[in-house]
Amino acid sequence: MDEVRSEALAWARSRARGLERKDAGRRTPVGMSRLIEPGGDQVWWVPGTPDDVTPAVLHELGMSPPTVERSALTCEVLACCLRLCWTDFASSPWPGIPTSVGAVTDVRTLLRPTQTWGKLRDGVTEVARRLSASGWLLWDEDTGVIRLGARVATWPQADLDQFAEICRTLPRGRSESSA
Incomplete structure (x- = not known):
């Protein structure tokens, strides 16, 4: 008992x-x-x-995902983090490798070249806090190190295949473009 x-x-x-x-x-x-x-x-x-559980059941169990503020920015930052942290698209993204806020900002700079680096970094910082609080990322604000959170391990394989395709199209960033 x-x-x-x-x-x-x-x-x-x-x-x-x-x-x-x-x-x-x-x-x-x-x-x-x-x-x-x-x-x-x-x-x-x-x-x-x-895998086939509906959003209504997740809500009933208290496991529904939180409402996402600035969803386009949040998705973009999470995708940039996935691109930098997920090293082998044939395997699970978790735990991945650590990256930095600066590296994520560099990838966003390549995606949004008309925005200033400072404005992009502020957006990454804001979203990294929210994604860390909800378990999608692990972020140490003192060191600036970002890792994928354990929540990414809950994605079904069909979603992982789609995420891998999206990640392949994203740049790795200036400092890692040869990787």
Whole structure:
């Protein structure tokens, strides 16, 4: 009975707090995926849902995605982060490799050459905060390092194939254009 309570509590916390990072030694609750952080000392517990679940069911479970402010900018910044962090389009994007706010801004500069670098960087910073708060990115504001969040591991394979095609069309950035 304690196991059932423990798993129910883990699901309730997940609904209330979002994705959680835990010590690697803890048992993962039933129905959640265990994503191991680089280094192996911590894991993410990611609630699983069937690929064909509808938005109404996600809403009922408290798992619906948050409303996105400035959705075009948010999608663009997330795509730039994917392009820089996802190294092998044949495999899962998570955990990917770290990048920086500057590198993401450089990619946006190549996409939006008429905007100033400072304005583009402000947009990246604003969106990185929101995407980090919702688990799509992990961003350390002190160092400026951005990584893909565990939430990207929840994307179905059909979506990953489409995202990979989009990422292939995006530039890698000035400093990485030869990669």
